[in-house]
Structure formats: structure tokens, C-alpha cells
Amino acid sequence: MKEQYRETDVVRNIAGIQFGVLSAQDMQQMSHAHIVSSELYSAPAVTRQPAPHGVLDLRMGTSQKDSSCETCCKNLTDCTGHYGYLDLARPCFHVGYFKNTVHILQNICKICSHVLLKPKDKPGMCEQAKRITSYLQKKALYKRVNELCKKVSSCPCCGAHNGVVKRLPPLKIVHERFRNVKKGSPVLTHYFSQFDTALEYSKELESHLTSNIVEFLNPSQVLDLFEKIPYADLPLLCMNEQFSHPKDLILTRLLVPPNCIRPSVISELKSGTSVIGIMAPKRPGTPTGASEKKRKNNVLIISEKIDLLKKLDGGTIFFM
Numbered sequence: 519m520k521e522q523y524r525e526t527d528v529v530r531n532i533a534g535i536q537f538g539v540l541s542a543q544d545m546q547q548m549s550h551a552h553i554v555s556s557e558l559y560s561a562p563a564v565t566r567q568p569a570p571h572g573v574l575d576l577r578m579g580t581s582q583k584d585s586s587c588e589t590c591c592k593n594l595t596d597c598t599g600h601y602g603y604l605d606l607a608r609p610c611f612h613v614g615y616f617k618n619t620v621h622i623l624q625n626i627c628k629i630c631s632h633v634l635l636k637p638k639d640k641p642g643m644c645e646q647a648k649r650i651t652s653y654l655q656k657k658a659l660y661k662r663v664n665e666l667c668k669k670v671s672s673c674p675c676c677g678a679h680n681g682v683v684k685r686l687p688p689l690k691i692v693h694e695r696f697r698n699v700k701k702g703s704p705v706l707t708h709y710f711s712q713f714d715t716a717l718e719y720s721k722e723l724e725s726h727l728t729s730n731i732v733e734f735l736n737p738s739q740v741l742d743l744f745e746k747i748p749y750a751d752l753p754l755l756c757m758n759e760q761f762s763h764p765k766d767l768i769l770t771r772l773l774v775p776p777n778c779i780r781p782s783v784i785s786e787l788k789s790g791t792s793v794i795g796i797m798a799p800k801r802p803g804t805p806t807g808a809s810e811k812k813r814k815n816n817v818l819i820i821s822e823k824i825d826l827l828k829k830l831d832g833g834t835i836f837f838m
């Protein structure tokens with residue numbers, strides 16, 4: 519059995535624990551392998567040699583008794599495992615941070631990304647945010663900033679018009695920019711003027727140009743907005759630039775856990791098997807009954823989640 523790692527002859531007192539969000543750069547630094555291949559095994563697949571840069575790459579440790587880790591050269595008993603990382607083709611919302619992502623979007627300008635508070639109020643609130651340490655006080659400040667920002671329709675920094683940001687089920691974010699704007703107001707007329715050329719070619723478009731216009735904010739757009747948030751405004755979002763930044767709430771990279779802490783499923787199927795194949799393989803001779811029922815349920819849950827993923831054009835990561 520593996521033992522917890524302890525440095526010998528060193529006694530330390532733990533002064534505190536700091537939680538943060540891993541950035542894409544942090545993930546790369548703590549990893550030993552870049553996963554780019556969808557192949558599980560290198561050809562010929564029957565020899566079951568893990569494919570280099572695949573999710574079973576031996577640089578992340580081993581889950582087999584007869585092979586050793588390519589990073590530390592230790593065997594299954596002694597190697598504690600090493601992380602890998604894979605880059606996503608497009609940014610994705612993290613389902614666990616989704617609520618915070620919506621809150622931050624409500625607090626910032628959807629053009630210049632500054633927090634929607636008056637410039638004269640910001641220094642005082644920033645100081646207050648840096649001073650407080652209690653969770654409840656921070657939560658109260660977070661709520662107060664959110665309530666104040668939701669009331670602002672014109673950005674004090676760039677003057678852009680901001681509307682209501684809300685979540686649409688299942689996991690979409692919409693910005694109703696002109697929800698509370700009256701018909702014929704200069705803001706709306708200015709916005710519609712950009713469609714003048716399109717209107718010349720298609721008169722039908724006119725019926726769609728109303729104040730009910732909604733903008734769907736996809737993960738790429740949200741990431742662009744979050745990247746522009748000034749560091750000076752981070753305390754107002756109850757974030758500390760040393761440990762986390764709003765842009766880290768949008769996933770562009772995933773950590774791949776070490777081989778030895780993942781279930782060691784030896785797929786009977788050839789390399790390049792699908793996710794469903796890997797996660798719920800039907801073993802020959804599996805008895806029907808409770809375990810078979812469980813397997814079918816798993817397949818159903820996974821296929822439901824994949825169906826849901828397909829419906830989300832923006833893309834959201836679920837941890838199953």
C-alpha cells in the first residue's frame with residue numbers, strides 16, 4: 519500500500535491554507551506530459567503498449583505491475599504518479615464555476631471589462647476588500663458589489679450601454695443589452711444604425727430589430743472579456759491576483775490525473791475507442807442482474823450527458 523509522502527527530519531507548522539484557481543500556465547508547470555493523441559495504445563494495439571502523448575502515456579506513472587514510470591523510473595508501488603495536461607480546441611465554461619462566471623459578467627462592462635462602479639467609489643471599496651478576512655464579510659461585500667453593478671446601465675469608464683446578464687437553462691449566458699431601453703432612444707438608434715447596409719438588402723430583418731435583442735455570450739467571448747479585467751479591479755470581485763484571476767474560471771486546458779489514480783480499465787477494444795467504450799465496457803460473460811443493470815444505467819447517463827453536450831454550441835465541461 520502506498521504511504522503518504524513525508525519529508526524526513528523536517529518539522530513545519532502550517533500557518534494557513536490558501537485556496538486558488540489553477541491557471542493554464544500552472545497546469546503546464548505541474549505536468550510531465552502533453553496529451554495530444556487520442557490513441558490509447560501504439561500499434562499494434564494487441565501488445566498494449568501505451569501510445570506516447572496518449573492518456574495512458576507512461577510519463578504520468580503506471581497502473582500495471584509489469585511496467586515502470588518513465589518520469590521517475592519507479593514501479594507501481596513506489597511511483598506516486600505525475601500529472602499530464604491537454605489543451606482544449608475551444609474554451610469551455612467550467613460547470614462548477616458557472617454561477618461565479620455569471621456574477622462576474624453582471625459586475626463588469628461588456629465592452630471594456632471594468633467593474634461597473636463609479637471611479638470615486640472604487641478605491642474605498644478596494645481597501646475594504648483587502649482588509650477584511652472573514653468569509654461572511656467577504657460574502658456580504660461580494661453581494662453588495664453585485665447589487666450595485668446590476669443597477670448600472672451606462673459604464674462609468676467607457677460609457678457603453680450594459681443590460682441584464684442572466685443564465686438561460688441549461689448552461690447558457692445571455693446579455694439583454696437593451697432590455698430596459700425605451701423605443702427610439704439614442705442608444706438603440708445608434709446600435710441599429712450598424713445594420714443599415716444589411717437592411718437595404720433584406721427588409722425582413724427590420725422586424726427582428728427590437729429592444730428584445732439578446733446576445734448569447736459564448737465561452738470565447740467571456741474569456742476575452744475576463745482577460746481584459748484590470749488587476750486594480752480584482753479586489754472588487756473578491757479575487758486576489760496572486761492566487762486567481764477571473765480568466766482562469768474559463769477552461770482552456772485540462773489536467774489529466776496520473777495513471778495510478780485513475781481506474782485501470784484495459785479496453786478490449788482497439789486503440790482510439792470512444793469515451794462510452796472506455797467508461798462502460800461490456801465484458802464478455804458479464805452476468806445479467808444488478809451489475810448489468812448498473813452498467814446499462816451508466817451507459818444511459820453518459821449518453822444523456824453527451825447528448826446534452828452536443829446541444830450546447832458554446833461548450834461546457836461536465837465532470838462525470
Ligand SMILES: [Zn+2]
Nearest residue numbers: 587589590597
Ligand atoms: Zn513516477
Ligand SMILES: [Zn+2]
Nearest residue numbers: 627630673676
Ligand atoms: Zn466600459
